Amino acid sequence: TQQFFRPTKAIIDLQAIQQNVKNLKEFLRPNVQIIAVVKANAYGHGDVAVARAALKAGATVLAVATPDEALHIRAHFEEPDILILGASPVSFAPYAAQQRIILTAFADDWIQQAASLLVDEALPLRLHIKIDSGMGRIGIRSEQELLELYQTIQSTDHMELDGIFTHFATADEEDTLHFDQQVQFFEKCLAVIPNKPRLVHASNTAASLVKDPHLQYDAVRFGISMYGLSPSSYVKSILPFPLLPAFSLESELVHVKQIKSGDPVGYGATYVAPTDMWIGTIPIGYADGVIRKLGGQEVLIDGQRMPIVGRICMDQCMVALPKAYDIGEKVTLIGRQGNTGVSIDEWATKLETINYEIPCIITTRVPRTYL
Numbered sequence: 001t002q003q004f005f006r007p008t009k010a011i012i013d014l015q016a017i018q019q020n021v022k023n024l025k026e027f028l029r030p031n032v033q034i035i036a037v038v039k040a041n042a043y044g045h046g047d048v049a050v051a052r053a054a055l056k057a058g059a060t061v062l063a064v065a066t067p068d069e070a071l072h073i074r075a076h077f078e079e080p081d082i083l084i085l086g087a088s089p090v091s092f093a094p095y096a097a098q099q100r101i102i103l104t105a106f107a108d109d110w111i112q113q114a115a116s117l118l119v120d121e122a123l124p125l126r127l128h129i130k131i132d133s134g135m136g137r138i139g140i141r142s143e144q145e146l147l148e149l150y151q152t153i154q155s156t157d158h159m160e161l162d163g164i165f166t167h168f169a170t171a172d173e174e175d176t177l178h179f180d181q182q183v184q185f186f187e188k189c190l191a192v193i194p195n196k197p198r199l200v201h202a203s204n205t206a207a208s209l210v211k212d213p214h215l216q217y218d219a220v221r222f223g224i225s226m227y228g229l230s231p232s233s234y235v236k237s238i239l240p241f242p243l244l245p246a247f248s249l250e251s252e253l254v255h256v257k258q259i260k261s262g263d264p265v266g267y268g269a270t271y272v273a274p275t276d277m278w279i280g281t282i283p284i285g286y287a288d289g290v291i292r293k294l295g296g297q298e299v300l301i302d303g304q305r306m307p308i309v310g311r312i313c314m315d316q317c318m319v320a321l322p323k324a325y326d327i328g329e330k331v332t333l334i335g336r337q338g339n340t341g342v343s344i345d346e347w348a349t350k351l352e353t354i355n356y357e358i359p360c361i362i363t364t365r366v367p368r369t370y371l
């Protein structure tokens with residue numbers, strides 16, 4: 001494996017991933033399968049390592065967003081089913097059949113075009129029909145459309161209907177109006193198809209944790225809380241079991257200096273030392289995902305919270321220190337030191353976004369290492 005000389009790294013706790021999956025498995029109705037959602041490089045945690053941990057802990061299916069993610073996963077895992085949750089180009093159909101990758105179907109003409117590319121395939125292409133019950137993204141939106149698609153797949157060689165699913169837009173919210181309407185439409189869809197396919201699934205993390213167990217159907221799609229994060233503050237207030245955060249972001253001080261009152265720090269000289277003080281420099285910047293809007297965010301050094309000062313640079317940022325520290329002093333940007341912590345949720349609040357986005361924006365320049 002490649003050696004990294006810069007001390008900046010993300011640390012992924014695979015035991016936490018496994019424990020989160022095990023806790024969910026215990027919580028679900030018996031025989032409900034776990035589809036581990038490892039798309040977007042496992043929400044920035046490293047898809048191969050997370051997939052291995054999730055499978056070890058009881059997940060049976062891996063879900064990704066794109067054909068390229070699916071091929072990358074299949075290259076590391078011979079056995080498990082892989083489901084592409086998003087749209088795949090028709091041209092990918094033969095590769096999916098060969099590589100036993102399950103595709104999401106929701107358009108009749110896509111089926112017709114794909115069929116023409118499958119004539120020489122030994123293995124059938126497995127499909128899950130996507131129902132757009134109120135997410136407004138991809139999927140069929142009427143029972144009529146569903147029946148047509150169902151019939152087309154049934155009458156097409158080299159294709160097999162393996163599943164049917166929908167995705168909830170508001171499962172993580174307290175108000176259930178829209179959610180109930182989505183369930184109602186999905187149930188109507190299930191009622192009109194002649195035979196139930198192998199895997200009916202609808203629930204994401206939020207629905208799996210806080211909604212009627214009936215909605216677990218044959219499998220749930222487990223994403224955000226596999227990484228130890230709660231889908232929303234509402235869900236966080238009623239979690240059925242504790243979540244173990246898996247993501248930490250660490251570096252070290254590479255320079256420490258004392259500056260005088262009035263001395264400037266960073267681009268634009270926007271920060272001016274209010275007194276004589278110590279400044280540390282950390283080799284991480286916005287090209288690593290520590291975007292400039294994080295200016296002022298506190299990091300952990302020596303078990304204490306200290307603020308980033310001055311504008312965050314592309315590769316470095318500066319921190320106000322209470323005293324001198326040695327070069328190499330550990331800096332925790334996300335994670336814990338003793339009983340002090342900076343969480344992904346804290347970054348999300350500061351950046352006026354959701355926790356999902358934070359590990360995803362930590363760029364590939366930051367190596368993912370594993371516990």
Ligand SMILES: Cc1ncc(COP(=O)(O)O)c(CNc2conc2O)c1O
Pocket residue numbers: 037085167203204205206221222223224225231356
């Ligand atoms: C179709 C589908 N199923 C399951 C999940 C997992 O959801 P969870 O992480 O809440 O468990 C997602 C997440 N998709 C996205 C998460 O953030 N933006 C998205 O589009 C999804 O798009």
